[in-house]
Amino acid sequence: DAKTTQPPSMDCAEGRAANLPCNHSTISGNEYVYWYRQIHSQGPQYIIHGLKNNETNEMASLIITEDRKSSTLILPHATLRDTAVYYCIVRVEAGGSYIPTFGRGTSLIVHP
Amino acid sequence: DSGVTQTPKHLITATGQRVTLRCSPRSGDLSVYWYQQSLDQGLQFLIHYYNGEERAKGNILERFSAQQFPDLHSELNLSSLELGDSALYFCASSSPRQGGNTEAFFGQGTRLTVV
Numbered sequence: 001d002a003k004t005t006q007p008p009s010m011d012c013a014e015g016r017a018a019n020l021p022c023n024h025s026t027i028s029g030n031e032y033v034y035w036y037r038q039i040h041s042q043g044p045q046y047i048i049h050g051l052k053n054n055e056t057n058e059m060a061s062l063i064i065t066e067d068r069k070s071s072t073l074i075l076p077h078a079t080l081r082d083t084a085v086y087y088c089i090v091r092v093e094a095g096g097s098y099i100p101t102f103g104r105g106t107s108l109i110v111h112p
Numbered sequence: 113d114s115g116v117t118q119t120p121k122h123l124i125t126a127t128g129q130r131v132t133l134r135c136s137p138r139s140g141d142l143s144v145y146w147y148q149q150s151l152d153q154g155l156q157f158l159i160h161y162y163n164g165e166e167r168a169k170g171n172i173l174e175r176f177s178a179q180q181f182p183d184l185h186s187e188l189n190l191s192s193l194e195l196g197d198s199a200l201y202f203c204a205s206s207s208p209r210q211g212g213n214t215e216a217f218f219g220q221g222t223r224l225t226v227v
Contacts, residue, residue, distance in 0.1 A: 034215060043114065043202055043218035044155065087155075094160075094168040100145065100204070100216050102155040 003027065003090045004103055011109045018075040020106050022088030025069040031091065033064060034100065035073045037084040044087065044102075047073065078110045115139065118203050118219035126227055130191040133222045137184055137205030143167075144186040145206075145216060146178055150199040161186055162208075193226045200224075 005023040012018040024033060034049040048055055048062045050071070055062045061074040075082055087105040091098035115138035125131055137144050146158040148171075157170035161180035172178075175193075180186040190197060200223050204216040 036218075038155075041200060041221070041223075043116075043220045044204075045114070046215045046217060049215055094170075097143075097160050097162065097167040099157055099160060099168055099170070101157060102147075104154050 003092065003101070004033075004088045006086075006088055006103065006106045008104060009107045009109070011111060012075075012078045014080055014110055014112050015077055018078040018082065018108060018110065020073040020075075020086050020088075020108065021070065022073070023070045024088070024090050027068055027090050029068075033062070033068075033071050034089045034091070035060070035062065036087045036089065036100075036102075037082075038087070038105070039081075039084040047086075078108075080110050080112065082108065083110045084108060114217040114219065116203060116205050116217050116219035118201075118222050120222060121220065122223050122225075124225045124227060125193060127193055127195060129193050129226075130189065131193065131224065133188040133190070133201050133203075133224075135186045135188070135203030135205075135219060137186070137203075138207075138217055141205035141207045141217075142184065143206045143208070143214075143216075144180055144184070145204040146172075146186070146188050147202040147204065148199050149202065149221075150196075153199075155202065158188070190224070195226050198224055198226045 035047040036044040085105040092101040117136040158172040160168040204218045206214045206216040
């Protein structure tokens with residue numbers, strides 16, 4: 001089972017920042033938070049990940065709260081092409097492996 | 113382009129048949145994961161291989177099996193196909209890093225339609 005909770009849907013105006021929240025209150029100390037997105041039936045695309053510090057790359061920024069129980073993915077200037085399902089995941093340990101386990105994600109619609 | 117290659121992209125077959133889906137991981141990646149995504153459903157983890165060995169199983173039916181070969185490519189075999197097996201099947205790969213915390217990269221999937 002996924003260890004994260006996300007709102008099922010959000011919308012955002014083109015050019016504005018999209019802030020996607022995620023709750024991961026049961027995260028353990030050495031578990032990273034990963035964000036992926038899936039654009040209609042394509043393969044999920046890795047966006048960013050972090051442990052406890054805020055992270056930024058060319059796609060997005062990730063803000064993790066100090067207690068690490070929640071995080072926010074920020075798309076600073078959303079475009080129509082950012083319309084996708086966004087998944088926040090914490091890997092689930094199984095048989096010594098860490099398995100990316102997906103919940104239902106947040107469906108982000110960017111409108112003109 | 114994630115560097116993960118899946119073939120075929122589309123597959124249409126009849127109930128009761130058997131098919132094989134192929135995945136070539138990114139160069140150097142030892143881990144391969146398989147997922148199933150049915151219409152309007154989330155990504156369901158099926159199975160994980162690491163350097164040729166099965167490491168973890170998820171919600172994989174007994175009619176399904178997989179293997180990872182010495183060159184690290186992987187195949188997912190689906191047999192006695194049913195209409196409900198129609199889905200997108202994704203493969204992902206990742207490389208080992210301390211603590212197992214590595215990002216996984218996904219292929220573009222194989223769309224299987226069972227008629």
